[in-house]
Amino acid sequence: MNPHLLTGLLVLPLFGMILLLCLPRTWERALKIVGVGTMLLEFALSLQLLAGDYSTAAYQFVERYPWIITSTVRIHYHLGVDGISLWLVLLTTFISPIALYASWSTITTRIKEYAFAFLLLELAMLGVFFSLDLFLFYVFWELMLVPMYLIIGVWGHQDRVYAALKFFLYTTVGGLLMLIAILVLVGSYAKASGGPYTFELAKLTTLVLPASTQYWLFAAFALAFAIKVPMVPFHTWLPDAHVQAPTGGSVVLASVLLKLGIYGFLRFAMPLFPIASQFFGPTLAMLGVVGILYGACVAWVQRDLKKLVAYSSVAHMGFILLGMFAMEPHAVEGAILQMLNHGVSTGALFILVGVIYQRRHTRLFDDLGGLMKPMPIYCLVFVVVTMSSIGLPGTNGFVGEFMILSGAWLSRGPVGLGHWWLPMTLFATAGVIFAAIYMLHCVLRMFWGPVTHEENAKLPDLHLSEKIVLAPLIVLIFWIGFFPMTFLKPMQPSVANFLDTFDARYRQALLMNVDEPQILAALPSEPTDPASALAYADDAAPATHLTATRRAIAPTREAPKVTETGPEADAIEEQAR
């Protein structure tokens, strides 16, 4: 196992960017090759991640170095990958070269900057997935915004500036609130521990906050992530951004960027604030279900192909939200798998939209129709991807949706959907009907019927390069559809651990019912002896006062001083100072 693999994955795009800067802007072919080549290398390199040991829930390929260490602040360059992030990382490295390669048919200006922005975007996205330190995470999270803003704003279509600005404002507002929440959280931890300000996720999750504080902080995190997902009603930036973005931008946006919101919930918001996430979880899941039906209805009446696909994303992300908050093992696994599925099939759909836009310079259904005759292979691919999108068994979509929906149906534990599991599952399952309606409506209007416009009669079918771009996506659609265990096996221990830890922390936090932030060193496996709660009173210790009650409930309290994860970590910090 390569101990510096994750750093390598972050550095490789940097090298590519430097190389791009060194090349003259007229060498278009070379620029394209460097861009796509770097990303392909990156993908090849990222396949090494599969060598990790995913039979445990522990982070793999961990790298931890001091970054900003002062007497009061501890910020680490702390990276790691587990079963939850593994496939999202691979999805990123897999989709990025495809998206960039698919862009070359339409991007003719500022090629150097375009490739540069894409590499930067890939770097930032990977950084978000790797980060185990909240500060580092936030840096990558905001860094991601810049290249995407430029990609939409510079290389987009007519209303690109409006769309880019909208995208930027929406995501920044969420991001800034999250920053405030991070700072409050870190401050609370420092106050409770009496130690320095640390941003390490592993330590911050040991903090038990009062419920009211959790509600506020979770709300701030959740807003940032919900906008990114996007969850109804924060979704209106998405259709604009998608419609205006160039093909490559749309692909990355749909395939990876939206997943970062869900990933944020799973990795940060839910472990950090268990009480709040169980309090808000059913509501967010309900908004997910609303998104499924609402997204489907709105998609149905769109006249623009790309908008239809954009709204279908809203519906699909609704399924993922539902699965995540169902808090059942296979529902969460299904949600993660569905993220891959959505990345693959919606990515493919956007590439297909790009293909037709490049030929016809329109995406309106009224201008299309009867394309089956001139473009049979294109039609075949489109129908296959459509079937994946509506979750036909045998394709990837079915496995994800089935796991999510059955998980939601069975979600009746102390954590999960609560009393609303039945209506939520019923309505979400009804969503599969609507998915068929709007996607088949799209197919009907694009492909069937007579050719209504002269221009469409002689459209060329898919070129070789387009087939190369789409082939891996089609393969994945069937691979995940028929052999999903390849993808589910590595994530199972991590998901199980996520749920167990969440459950334990949730119970512990409820039990402690703290008024002030407190730190837990470890979760007690069994509830403590009931009698011990009042033991002190019987002993009539003179100076005992009531806060001791809480101590007695959680006997394994961490010492007030902050301890780092191990002696070698301390040694590294000593050197740094």
Add this chain to the structure above:
Amino acid sequence: MEAVHHETSLLLAIILLPMVGSVLVGLFARHSSERTVSILSVGAVGVSFVLALIAFIRLYGLAVGDTSPVLVQQVYEWFELTVPGKGPVPINVRFAMDTLSGVMALVVTGVGGLIHLYAIGYMHEDRSYARFFSYLNLFTASMLILILASNLPLMFVGWEGVGLCSYLLIGFWYENRDYAAAGRKAFVANRIGDFGVLIAMFLIVGVAGSFEFSDINHLAAESAHFTATAAGAGFGAAFPAHPFGLSATFATVACLFLFLGCTGKSAQIPLFVWLPDAMAGPTPVSALIHAATMVTAGVYLCCRLSPLFLLSDVAMAVIAVVATVTALLAASIALVQKEMKKILAYSTVSQLGFMFAGVGVGFFSAGFFHVVTHAFFKACLFLGAGSVMHAVGAHGDADLTKVGGLRKYMPITRWTFLFACLSISGVPLTAGFFSKDELLLGAATMALHGGKTGSPAGWFTYVGLVLAATMTAFYMFRLYFLAFTGDYQSAKGAHDGGSGAGHDDHGYDPHPHESPGSMTFPLIVLGIGSLIVGYLGLPEIVPFVHTHFPIPNWWNEWLGRSVAHLPGHGAHGEVTDFLPSDMANAGGLLAMLVGIGLAWVMYRNKPLKEPEAPGGFYRLLRDKWRVDELYDATVIGPTKALSLFGGRADQTFVDGILARFTQAAVGLTGWVSSRAQTGSMPLYGMVMTVGVLGLLTWFVTPHARLTIEPSGGQTARLVAAAGPGYEYRWDFDNDGRPDTGWSRAPEQTHTYAPSAYEGYELLAIYPAMPVRGERRFKVGDTWTELPFDARFPGWRTRAGALPPTARQTARGIELRPNGADLRFAGPVEDGAATLPPRRIVTLGGVNLIALPKVRSTVEVRNAFGSVSNDTVEVTLPGPIQRRAALDPAEVQR
């Protein structure tokens, strides 16, 4: 029946062959010759049929004694779920062939193979020849997955797969937009049904903890057995269901959701509307998918899960009634249609109703018997209609007003068509006669013996089926006479030849001809099959003679190995009650005679004459009861309107509030603040003066802010906010008299005396609850019920009584336990006890402590001599005294 499993490796091959054929033909033989395509695809299905036959023969050999042999093949684990309380539930790609699926596999590959063969001739010279055969092979593969799957999710793969193929094949001639729309309609209607299947799957796995048919059926059979035993032991209905089994309520809900799926796939009310439109597809598709195989998948599913269905009388009655109404409704529509395929389509819906009626009355094997006989005669009818269309050059459908007298031109088609008509009408000794007889027997049995005193649903089913059978015989022979007897209507007009194929206003080819051999061969096989396949299931007793047949009913015996049956309808039962059998035979014969007789009188050798101004009911029938229009008005229209509204609202309302409103708010703020930039120096000066004055005022006013931190015991640390030149004076007990003089120290430590207590706060500690914790309550001067959080339910359960009430007095907190067990420290006066401060008492397992509250004031004076003050209240926590050891007896005294 004891299921005996035998490993095999044949099943995967049976499925893979057509699948590989489909991929080969679809992707790699697109530009090959028709010959190559035909060999590949027909060959794939043919070999598949041979393999299925080999497997079936092996199964036949294994079916000895009282066993249910099953050939199984585990391929791999697909994925897995985790069911709470049951652990991981693997979902396997696992195939199984038992006596039920064996028969169905033979029908699908056998009849399917014949239709493949027929399509070679029918689709000759079609532009998308290879595409057609690719779809057809894919369909066969999906159908085989549906049949051979050993669990629900895998069956669902085939279930949706056949739906996809149906969608693709209905819209096969994609340039006609109506055809494509019909395909979409089929897919969406099926999806609505699939919703039901999905929910049923979730229901079943949550309770049964398995998706495997064998597990579900086993559990259902055990539950039924348990209930029956309990009833036999005299417990009756009051006895609870099997503790780990399936209750009747559960079975009702699950079966109704499954039946919703069946109404989609098998075209029953309310989702039947897609099937007539589906006839837009090429005729072999209509024969294979929309008559012989796919649409019977619902019946197959019901038979597959027959023990589960048998658990619920309610679901069975619903199925019987819905099926009968469907049979009647569709048959009535078929009476007046004037296109061949349209009549056959409604006939199919009606016949599917017959099959489900069999399921609903608990005669699963009879329902499935009709599936098989129907596969033969309906495939034969459709292919016959296709042959007619091929002969006269009709495209899409054959108009009965333009044909007639075809027996002269196409004898083979005519004879086979006649055989099939005889069979579907139930003429004695044909296949349809035997299967319909069994269905009527089932309905009559239910009518007479269902429930305690006969069943109204049974009577309804019986009468409805007899009526529908009458209509069936009538419309089938109407069709036969109009098409094959009389004179050929397009011969005399000879408008402009056959080139006008597909246009209704033109006549057909004036010189019809018999179809080629590849088309007539399947017709002959199917036509003969329509006559003889019924002998597989001879009735138990000879009609009206009331003696047993010398040979037993092979069909019921064979299917009884895998399909459950109602008690009393066994494979080896000795029949003693002949009334149901007589009712069935009499009803069937009457229906056949009346139907054929009427058609003979009205249509033999006569052309079709449409009424000039059709009457109301006739028109209603011709407009198919206007069900489509009803759905448009009630479901589709409103949904579409809602979506359009949503689409607009999304841009204006949602986006409006979030984006545009914010934008407007920011703009407004900017505008307002820019208004302030007037450039007028006097205004600026005035604003500055006001600002400076404000600052000064704030500066010269003292700001008192007090915090009290209890430091244990009765002691607390009092801290006042610091400020420039501030002096402090303290009043600890808040009695209005300062306790200290002015000093500069902002901090004081004070120990409160009991006389300083302002009131009390009640603290409840839960030591022994599942979730422990503590709650604080503010208690007022009047009796209030203590508001315990629902999250800590211990109070009620522990005390077994109402929650206590409390009020505050000068001495502490007075508690009035509403009948709770009193275990108190302190005397009880007037039914209430006083909780002294800082003393633990236990009430109903909860430890209660009254904590004193104190109030202190600080006065602050600054250098200018201005004074301000701040008062803060705080609860003192301890120390807490040892619990008073009083036993209940003492308290009661």
